[in-house]
Amino acid sequence: MAEDFEHLYFLGRLDQFAVLRQALLDYVAAPWCHAAKREADITKRATVDVDAPPNIVAFDREATEGLPAATLVVGSWDGGGWVYNIVPQEIGELTDREYRAILSEFSNRIAEPAAKQTGFQIDMRSRTVDRGEIPALSPNDARPKRVN
Numbered sequence: 001m002a003e004d005f006e007h008l009y010f011l012g013r014l015d016q017f018a019v020l021r022q023a024l025l026d027y028v029a030a031p032w033c034h035a036a037k038r039e040a041d042i043t044k045r046a047t048v049d050v051d052a053p054p055n056i057v058a059f060d061r062e063a064t065e066g067l068p069a070a071t072l073v074v075g076s077w078d079g080g081g082w083v084y085n086i087v088p089q090e091i092g093e094l095t096d097r098e099y100r101a102i103l104s105e106f107s108n109r110i111a112e113p114a115a116k117q118t119g120f121q122i123d124m125r126s127r128t129v130d131r132g133e134i135p136a137l138s139p140n141d142a143r144p145k146r147v148n
Contacts, residue, residue: 006100008107012080012120020081021057023114024074028059032110035060038071056084059110061102070094070102080120 010020025034039058055076063069068088075084086102088094094102107122115122 006103006124006126008083008103008111009079009123009125010074010081010111010115010120011123012115012118014076014078014080016118016120017055017076017081020114020118020120021055021074023118024057024059024110026117027110027113029109031062031064032059032106033062034058035071039073042073059106060089061106067098067101067105068094070098072102072106 012020028034035058038060039056042056042058056073058071058073061067061070061072068090070086070088072086073084074081083103083106086094086099088098107124112122114120
């Protein structure tokens with residue numbers, strides 16, 4: 001079964017990721033918070049994971065009506081940054097609707113204002129994959145849909 005996966009990219013210079021990171025943290029508000037402990041844990045594990053981005057910032061989203069608690073991780077890459085992962089905080093996996101709703105909420109409330117402040121562009125990309133296939137997170141393999 002095929003489905004569409006969406007990814008959110010921050011297009012800009014890698015050397016400006018620290019500025020973007022701070023701006024993202026500046027826009028955090030309920031139901032979101034900075035997940036400093038999770039971030040530290042992920043960073044420790046990333047030293048042995050060659051596919052992990054070199055710099056990250058993690059956010060926890062508390063459960064609200066209709067959406068579960070989740071952790072969202074933004075990672076750096078040569079062209080700026082991207083939402084590296086979104087996972088539920090409870091055992092299981094997010095439905096497509098939950099994933100898209102969490103990504104959209106993060107984009108609207110945190111990512112877009114932070115990008116505007118720092119000069120990064122937001123780029124939402126999607127691609128259709130067979131269920132079970134892990135979608136590539138490279139910025140070069142998807143169709144861009146600009147959101148400004």
